Amino acid sequence: MTAPIGIAGAGAFGAALAIALAKQGQTVRLWARDRAAADMMAKTRHVQRLPGATLPDTVSVTAELAHLSVCPAVLLAVPMQELSRFLATHGKMLDGRSLVACCKGMDLTTQKGPTALIADVCPSATAMILTGPSFATDIAKGLATALTLASTKEVASQQMQAVLSGPILRIYRNSDVIGAELGGALKNVIAIAAGIVMGAGLGESARAALMTRGFAEMVRFSVSLGARPETLMGLSGLGDLVLTCTSSQSRNYAHGLALGRGDRTDPSITVEGVATSQAVLRRTMALGLLEDLPVTSMVAQVTAGSITVPMAIQALMSRPLKEE
């Protein structure tokens, strides 16, 4: 019998991956930090953040992280800004395993990506990132989804690709961890901007322009940090940008829509692009690249409440004219 796959974090994405992997024939141990929530999920087989989905019998739900100690591979599906806290508490127990970060973003305090945070706390672990265009609801329904698995460890990466792949999940390998991480992190920022554009009634032509200029920013910033431009042209980058900027299923896009319309936003919803825009802004200022990231800079300022949507639009439209 093969070892179970561990998943830490039983929100929408962790639960969706658990369902898909179970349907693909794997045994899964799904950890939720909240005991009451874990008990409820184990009993009802339903997931609060994934309405309508049912956990297969081969997914066991636990509130004891020690129950994942039999798993040689653990997927970490907690929000980006919680990863550091999670690792501080549980990192020692998880060290030595293959740890696959499933979060998208840049840590606000350190401006590091998920695999660097893992490496800091779990030096003997093999850190990988799983990212790409993938709504949890689609995965949970068993709809075919293609994802990027990035790692610098070729053999471990091939093994993990085989473990995660099946009729639902099609996994592509990439050794460019920085590019894969930044593609997933930055597309959320641009998706907020795309939502603002649509919410403010600027129209689909403006959204297409915003996506294109936003993508140029994503490539510029990522390359300046050592990413390969081709990675940004792939699933984690262009692929996820297209999905997230054009679907109201996206929480980042929906957050932008609400801002553009002047509606209230719900702070209980995971919207990774907000903190990531601030983290990228800090990193950009340290690198002296602020001029190169006008859209990200506007998103950071609008979401922080330091400028209004009309001010951001005015600032973007009045920038010096330049070549494409």
Ligand SMILES: NC(=O)C1=CN([C@@H]2O[C@H](COP(=O)(O)OP(=O)(O)OC[C@H]3O[C@@H](n4cnc5c(N)ncnc54)[C@H](O)[C@@H]3O)[C@@H](O)[C@H]2O)C=CC1
């Ligand atoms: N929902 C989606 O469609 C997709 C989500 N992702 C990424 O997955 C990551 C997680 O997102 P979701 O599952 O959608 O969010 P979610 O808001 O549905 O769930 C987050 C889960 O993490 C748990 N959590 C929060 N802080 C924690 C901590 N310190 N320790 C342990 N558990 C903690 C929460 O209790 C909750 O169960 C994000 O980075 C997101 O960008 C990636 C692809 C698709």
Ligand SMILES: O=C(CO)COP(=O)(O)O
């Ligand atoms: O990352 C996602 C799709 O690939 C999910 O996007 P949201 O976090 O904006 O819902």
